[in-house]
Amino acid sequence: MSPLTTLTVVASLLLSDLTNSERVLGAYVFQRHGDRTAKSWPPTKLTSLGYSQEYMTGNLFHDRYISANSSYRIDGISTDIVNWAQITASAPQDDVIENSGEGFLQGLYPPVGSIATETLRNGSTVEVPLNGYQLIPMSDVKSGSGSEDNTWLQSTSSCGKAIVSSNDYFDSNSYNSLLSGTCRLYQSLEPLVNGTFSASELSYKNAYTIWDLLFVALIHNSTASFPSSTILNDTVMQELLVLANEHEFNLAYNSSDTIRAITGMTLAGEVLTALNETITSGGKSKLNVQFGAYASFLSYFGLAELPATTVNFTGIPNYASSMAWELVTDDEGTEIPATSDIRVRFVFHNGTSIEGSIQLQAYPLFGQSTVELPWAQFVNETKRIAIQSQEDWCQACGNSTGICASSSGAGDDSSSTSSAGSSSGRGMSLGVAGVIGAMVTLGVLVGLLILSMVVFGLQFVPKSAIAGIHRGSDASTVPAMKTTAA
Template identity: 55%
Template sequence: MSDYEDEMDVDAPKDLQFSSENASGKKRTVADLPVEAQDNLPWVEKYRPSSLDDVSGHQDILATINRFVETNRLPHLLLYGPPGTGKTSTILALARRIYGTKNMRQMVLELNASDDRGIDVVREQIKTFASTKQIFNMAPQGTAGSPLAGYKLIILDEADAMTSTAQMALRRIMERYTANTRFCVIANYTHKLSPALLSRCTRFRFSPLKEVDIRTLVDKVIEKEGVKIQPDAVDSLVTLSRGDMRRALNVLQACFASSIPLPMRDAPKAPRPEPETVTNATIYDCIAAPHPSDIQEIMSTILSTSDVTSCLNTVQTLKSSKGLALADILSALADQLQQLEVPAQTRITWLEGLAEIEWRLSGGGSEAIQTGGLVGVVRNGSYPEEFTGFAAFQLIPYFNMRYAIQGILLASLSVVDAERVLGAYIFARHGDRTPKIFGSTQLTDLGYREVFDSGSFYNERYISSDSPKQIEGISADIVNPKQISASAPSDAVLQNSATGFLQGVYPPVGKVASQTLGNGSSVESPLNGYQLIQLTPATTSKNAEDSTWLQGSSGCQKATVSSDNYFSSEMYTSLLSSTKEFYQSLSPMLDGAFVSSDMTFKNAYTIFDYLNVGKIHNSTSQFPHKSDLTDEVYHQLIALAGTHEFNLAYNSSDKVRAIDGAVLAGEILAGLNETIATKGKSKLNIGFGSYGTIFALFGLMQMPAASVDFTGIPDYASSMVFELVTNASGTDFPDKSDLSVRFMFHNGTITGSSEPTVYPLYGQSSKLLSWDDFASKTKEIAVTSDEEWCTMCGNTDGKCASSDRSSGSGSVSTSSTNGSGMSLVVAGVIGAMVTLAVILGLQAIFFLLGGFRIAKRNKASHETMSSLAGVEEKKV
């Protein structure tokens, strides 16, 4: 915006004459600036067109305006359209052609109505400037006989922000001073301008620029500024600009600036460092737009996964990891859905639903609720809105249509080089078992079925020859002992769970498992071709299910001390006090298994475990059924047990408490490294443990940054898997540079109808980590040798007393912990927030409900409980 002290050009030289032929070609902002100053300019200003010939696109509009100038018949103008399409650049180039750069100050008044929007501006600045007449002849006569440069020009940018009163006052000024002033009104939306103002102007709509026009200028800027950028990144930049040149140049400049390494503080002045190459990912990160692969993953999950929770988690993870707004996801999703070949009614349903969600968001609707709406709209879009009155057989075509859409989707997501799975490391929790309170826990028939079903899923995914995810080269029928390894701690529940799981991975194969002997006779494997897979027992008592305390059997001295600190924490003492009444009220349901002094938050998990098993099973002497356990009380038990075990097992500022997660990280790294070292001969590693080890690993790998669900106790038969994959073509085992790792987790038993969910590791945005990144980040948290374990734990006896432990050989097994989920620095922040939220949330529950008052009848056997809580009693 210009500011004028003189109303008349009385100081102008009398012999000053200006015409379009001698108009300066310099830019308005860059004129007469030194090179250093020009380098610091925004590229939008640095490369703003200096003449009408330089304006990108809109050739029909420019031709008409040129004709107005040549015939000296310039009317009041209204330039409207989306931002970044050249409206302001066009009128400034026109003013420069008429007046020249040096005379624009006297002849042009530029106001931004978004700042100066009231009637006072119209009455004072605009009226004063328009009413003063130019007394010097600054241009030759036009063809119509009047000097065009004798007119003043008032530019009102963003005029749609002006008040209605100011607009009404402006219309009279435009009429009264037409003899010596021309107005150019610039707006994004004409519906915000008064009809009277619109009728006084010749309108030109500036539509979004074509991609070819944007690319022309972008290529020019890239060349002049020396930007190193990949071709596909240029394509993405042009596409994502959506016809907005300003956006394209701003994003390009931001990406270029971020590609220049920052010098070290106090370092001697050095030549400008070589910029890094701007990649496709850099463009998407800068714009904060969802990458097409992320949108395709959302579509694939929503349309082909029956688990709604997985669908919601996929969208929420994308939003949180990349800082995306739901509105951006909606726009990208709408573009992708329109590219699918689906019935017209399906596309209409999708687009109408997405439009409705976008409208609700614009009105201040909750993003969380509208995210659920998005999942519902896309999932239901492949069904008709009403099934009323249809017979069952009449619904079949509609279900077939959904499957057809899924097929189209999968085809659209295919890539030239199909992904190959080279190996995997699976870690699973045991199945349902008897309560810990009784000691000598045993796997139940239900638990056996749970782990067998989970193992069967991984057979279908990694072993079956019909699976697109089959591990490359793995034996599909008869197990090859060289390709698979499995281990579990020396604990009855975990050993039996591992056996059941492995039976699902490699089930009986009937007569295929037979051999012909030297005498010509044939022998068949018993139990219809039952297959034997060696199960290696862990060398320590890690994860023993008979242990009531997570750290009770780890043997790590410093980990035990770290967990002891939890029992003196403010959070523990606060919850111990505030939940006392609640736990005492559970006495009628505990059937004498706990004495009154043991019915406290100190035994939160053991109490939950006892009641949870009773809730699952029918009433027997071993499983007393808990029909009087309400959902409300049950959910409080889960929340309290999770809080207790989480803090007992993992601490963001004390890594040693998560010692078993660190050991498991080392085992995962060793297993995948073995696959790489043997060039794929070792293919599948399977480990088993309790929720403690899973929690510890979740914490160290920052999983709660991806989803807060990772701070809850995993269900029986939960499993996680680390896939080693590549997109490299050919049949040879690829180089490490072509390898990536994908992490997946499923809470509870997994079957063919429920896929595991993919989550990003270590707080990253990408759900696929390169092998080098995965290996380097995992090494930071892993314990890979006895020496490291002994050093971290501070142990000096047993294996740690051995003189040769400095050799660093031998991996360790230990147990424990819980997962808050973070790297050790990030964990401090997230862990503190989660802990605070848990304290406030749980205390609010108990203040609100006042505790549950149930008639107390104490018939507990102190002898039963004392043997289980002996370790914990020392902690308080």
């Protein structure tokens, strides 16, 4: 039931030969969450199986990028105890995705046992709990919050034009053809899903959530709660998966209206920024890991022209799928080489890694014939599809509220501030306004002083009288006001 079951076979033909002299300078990993409960029954939760998948995948990335014995080890990365300056992890505010990230990071840098023991000045030792458990903080990404509680992930992007573009698919000829042509298939599922979907909801319009419900049930539900039926067999599930793939890819990407792939554009910009930071920091930043949902995969697949490599890149990636961009060089030095000696390799692994092996396969990006692109070419191609700033995002999406609220008012204020010494017939200069403000403030203070005298029975006493009472004392230390009985 995998959407990309033949990827490893096709991809093996595209692998590049890796020499012993190759150095991996850094990498950016985008990781899908693990197995979860069905989307149609929110709140969705990461299952024990999903947590195990993520932990195992993280451990296998440890073996690839962290282990001292790996030929793919990132140059100079800490092999035992995590160095926070070298790794950045991020995820949207979503329980399933964030918990998946925690599991992955535990596998990426597993507990270090006695290595983490500290000796204090007084000679006593302190052991880190959980056998040297290592904490790796995660920051928030701007889009994708609540992804796994939404039946369609585009709504979590908040991008106005992208949402409109995705909805345009429901007016297309291809959609309407599948809607009418699959009516009987979806209606036949009614005995299995009538507790979740009404008869009117059983159509291609809900292709993904219907497939998702059945897929989750086949993994987790007992025979008693989800009895076997002649209605549902491997052939039917495969047909439902193909339809779900078609449905979701067309909502995530359209070659003639690329704003639909806003999540992929944003991801492309984040990847480019992070890899560039690895280069410009001299290799101080080494590994970025971002956790997310399948829509980011699909929209990036389309933007990077990966379906031209194999049609399987139009399918929904399995739980715990991974894609990574690796900075590599044949330079034998120990520093970051010139950018002319740096290449970028894109690798992908479809499916869960609970089986204990990860086969990251290299694929050519942007319709190129080779699986490694010179850094300059990767930059140019990525900039063509990427969004790299909040301003660009707001402009592309056509948003004008929230984080994209117009700043024209603030701009007007700042311009008037720059001409603070001038005044116009429609107002006063800031200098005059300042004097008036000071006078108003003084008036308020005097009013408060008089009020307090009335309330507490205070009265002014001439300084000369006070000086007479305290003759022989330093007049400067005598208060100008005294308290009398009311």
